[in-house]
Amino acid sequence: MKIVIRDLEIWYNSIKALSNISLEIVDGELTFVIGPNGAGKSTLLKAISLIVPPKWGVIYIDGRDVKLYSVRELAKTIAYVAPHISRSIPSTVLDYLMTARYPYTSFLQFKEDKTDLEVIDKVSRQMNIIHLLNRRLDQLSSGELQRVVIARALTQQPKIILLDEPSAFLDLRYRLEILEHIKNITRTENLITIIAIHDLYLASLYADKIILLSNGSIAACGNVEEVLKEEVIERIYGVRVELLEVKGKRIILPVEPLTLSTPQQNT
Amino acid sequence: MALELYRISMRRFLTVFSSLSIVLLFMFVLSLSVGSTMVNPIEVFNKLLHSLIYKAVNTLGIPHVLKPVIETDRVYSVATLRLGRTIAAISTGALLGVAGLLMQTATRNPLAEPYILGLSSTALTTIAIGIILVPNIMIHKWALTTIAFIGALLGFVLTILLSRLAGGTSISLVLSGIAINALFSGISHTLLYVVQNTIRMHYVFLLMGSTSTILLNDTIFLILPFAAGTTASLLLFKILNTFLYGDEYAKQFGYSPSLVLIIISAIASVLTASTVATVGIVGFVGLAAPHISRLLVGTDHRFSLPITAMIGAMITTIADVVVRIISLLSAGLGELPLGVITSTIGAPFLAYLIIKRMKGHEDSY
Numbered sequence: 001m002k003i004v005i006r007d008l009e010i011w012y013n014s015i016k017a018l019s020n021i022s023l024e025i026v027d028g029e030l031t032f033v034i035g036p037n038g039a040g041k042s043t044l045l046k047a048i049s050l051i052v053p054p055k056w057g058v059i060y061i062d063g064r065d066v067k068l069y070s071v072r073e074l075a076k077t078i079a080y081v082a083p084h085i086s087r088s089i090p091s092t093v094l095d096y097l098m099t100a101r102y103p104y105t106s107f108l109q110f111k112e113d114k115t116d117l118e119v120i121d122k123v124s125r126q127m128n129i130i131h132l133l134n135r136r137l138d139q140l141s142s143g144e145l146q147r148v149v150i151a152r153a154l155t156q157q158p159k160i161i162l163l164d165e166p167s168a169f170l171d172l173r174y175r176l177e178i179l180e181h182i183k184n185i186t187r188t189e190n191l192i193t194i195i196a197i198h199d200l201y202l203a204s205l206y207a208d209k210i211i212l213l214s215n216g217s218i219a220a221c222g223n224v225e226e227v228l229k230e231e232v233i234e235r236i237y238g239v240r241v242e243l244l245e246v247k248g249k250r251i252i253l254p255v256e257p258l259t260l261s262t263p264q265q266n267t
Numbered sequence: 268m269a270l271e272l273y274r275i276s277m278r279r280f281l282t283v284f285s286s287l288s289i290v291l292l293f294m295f296v297l298s299l300s301v302g303s304t305m306v307n308p309i310e311v312f313n314k315l316l317h318s319l320i321y322k323a324v325n326t327l328g329i330p331h332v333l334k335p336v337i338e339t340d341r342v343y344s345v346a347t348l349r350l351g352r353t354i355a356a357i358s359t360g361a362l363l364g365v366a367g368l369l370m371q372t373a374t375r376n377p378l379a380e381p382y383i384l385g386l387s388s389t390a391l392t393t394i395a396i397g398i399i400l401v402p403n404i405m406i407h408k409w410a411l412t413t414i415a416f417i418g419a420l421l422g423f424v425l426t427i428l429l430s431r432l433a434g435g436t437s438i439s440l441v442l443s444g445i446a447i448n449a450l451f452s453g454i455s456h457t458l459l460y461v462v463q464n465t466i467r468m469h470y471v472f473l474l475m476g477s478t479s480t481i482l483l484n485d486t487i488f489l490i491l492p493f494a495a496g497t498t499a500s501l502l503l504f505k506i507l508n509t510f511l512y513g514d515e516y517a518k519q520f521g522y523s524p525s526l527v528l529i530i531i532s533a534i535a536s537v538l539t540a541s542t543v544a545t546v547g548i549v550g551f552v553g554l555a556a557p558h559i560s561r562l563l564v565g566t567d568h569r570f571s572l573p574i575t576a577m578i579g580a581m582i583t584t585i586a587d588v589v590v591r592i593i594s595l596l597s598a599g600l601g602e603l604p605l606g607v608i609t610s611t612i613g614a615p616f617l618a619y620l621i622i623k624r625m626k627g628h629e630d631s632y
């Protein structure tokens with residue numbers, strides 16, 4: 001499986017969010033999207049999951065234009081995990097996870113299938129939320145909720161998983177544990193996994209490929225060594241960084257904001 | 268674990284459903300028995316059951332030795348006289364409950380309700396305009412319902428637009444609803460006062476809703492929209508369930524948020540319009556019923572839709588009985604409108620929800 005993006009351009013009314021995006025993303029790899037606030041990371045993920053329509057350009061999944069996929073096919077193929085979900089009328093965690101199986105059931109099926117519930121069971125154990133299934137969404141801690149929304153994506157059993165800021169609220173252990181798990185299933189089930197993240201440390205630990213966005217276009221793209229370079233990060237983020245070597249991996253450490261040259265403004 | 272929890276919620280639904288059915292039957296019989304002429308509810312129940320069985324075996328052609336119910340029997344005739352208003356009260360509550368639930372899901376706002384968001388008043392306004400333009404429209408109930416539908420839908424759209432201008436938070440939606448409601452209450456009051464002679468009833472009854480003048484034949488204008496609207500909503504339960512978690516979430520399952528919002532609003536408007544056209548404005552039922560139902564069976568619409576309908580029905584049936592008891596006790600002139608009772612119960616409930624909400628975090632929708 002492969003995603004090919006050609007000359008993608010996205011506008012929100014009069015705001016240009018992405019331009020000139022051409023990419024190829026392959027399966028079995030973790031692709032990380034990084035970049036400053038407002039660079040277009042979320043927009044890129046939403047474009048791939050067809051939540052926002054492109055103004056120009058085409059997205060191909062397995063050589064076929066995504067617009068030619070049926071909605072059911074797409075729902076079985078792609079899961080986008082937003083950093084927030086609406087909880088103003090809070091359901092239970094189980095009710096939430098059950099909706100993730102809808103692409104696999106007929107529209108009018110009223111009774112839940114045993115196999116669907118078993119998938120929920122399996123994923124809930126992996127994400128360690130099995131004890132939360134009966135809890136209401138507004139009664140969870142931020143980190144618990146984050147595991148629940150990731151569990152939703154895995155319950156959907158998609159071929160393409162798009163995670164938007166999956167680690168922001170997780171504690172040290174869960175950050176590693178969940179990314180480790182995502183890496184494993186990406187490898188074993190040949191998924192395409194794209195993760196938008198601010199934590200460059202996690203990116204350097206887990207990324208097979210990194211896409212660095214700045215002001216709506218690709219500033220750098222490649223493997224960790226190619227993208228996480230001192231001068232690139234300093235230029236795009238406007239921070240002074242230091243490089244560390246940990247277990248044979250290059251780790252970027254932000255030290256202080258640069259005051260000499262002002263960082264690039266997003267307008 | 269998941270399977271077990273699912274079975275438990277299924278069982279809970281069935282338990283709640285059957286308990287509420289019994290309570291509702293009890294209230295139905297009670298409502299037939301209470302009024303200016305009191306009759307014994309147990310007798311009413313026996314006679315009704317008897318006549319039902321008699322009619323059933325007769326139409327099925329089974330040979331039997333049952334005696335027909337004497338139509339002039341005092342208990343039987345008094346009870347059947349109240350059949351129309353009782354069915355009207357039950358359906359009004361069920362309609363408004365389901366309408367409220369749909370509106371709460373569509374706006375993801377637990378404070379949404381046909382009266383609070385102004386749909387009832389705009390429906391009444393278009394009815395009043397209809398009566399002024401075509402005075403004999405009162406006898407064409409379907410036309411009246413259609414006009415009310417247009418009004419309700421316009422009201423919903425107006426409120427949502429106004430609230431989006433005001434930032435689209437849950438409280439701005441309620442405030443916009445109150446503004447629309449106040450404006451169109453004023454307009455409809457005035458218009459209905461002017462045409463009082465044409466409608467040949469005290470206009471207050473339309474403003475605050477009353478079942479006292481409803482005949483058994485009229486109940487079809489409530490029962491049919493209820494059957495259609497609730498069936499449609501039940502068929503859409505997956506869309507409604509995903510809609511709770513946000514527009515982007517629903518979109519991932521292929522449900523276009525704007526299209527879904529239009530469909531749900533249209534169904535909610537049909538449900539509201541039929542009550543306004545036949546009974547008048549009955550407020551707050553659509554607020555309380557979905558909340559109680561979610562407490563009992565959760566947010567899954569397969570479960571919450573039927574339970575909301577039953578709880579709505581119970582609220583209005585009790586209110587309708589209370590109306591009659593008050594008029595008996597005060598030996599007064601005529602009856603209080605039904606909506607007075609539901610507002611008296613419902614408004615404190617709204618206050619409670621607002622307090623609970625303002626203390627918590629403020630979600631936009």
Ligand SMILES: Nc1ncnc2c1ncn2[C@@H]1O[C@H](COP(=O)(O)OP(=O)(O)OP(=O)(O)O)[C@@H](O)[C@H]1O
Nearest residue numbers: 012015016017035036037038039040041042043044
């Ligand atoms: N719904 C929207 N309407 C209008 N403009 C938007 C909308 N969503 C995003 N934008 C704009 O598009 C640009 C890219 O936004 P995007 O959310 O993709 O950034 P991001 O890289 O995910 O940032 P962050 O790190 O803050 O999450 C920003 O300039 C943002 O202001």
Ligand SMILES: [Mg+2]
Nearest residue numbers: 041042043164
């Ligand atoms: Mg973002």
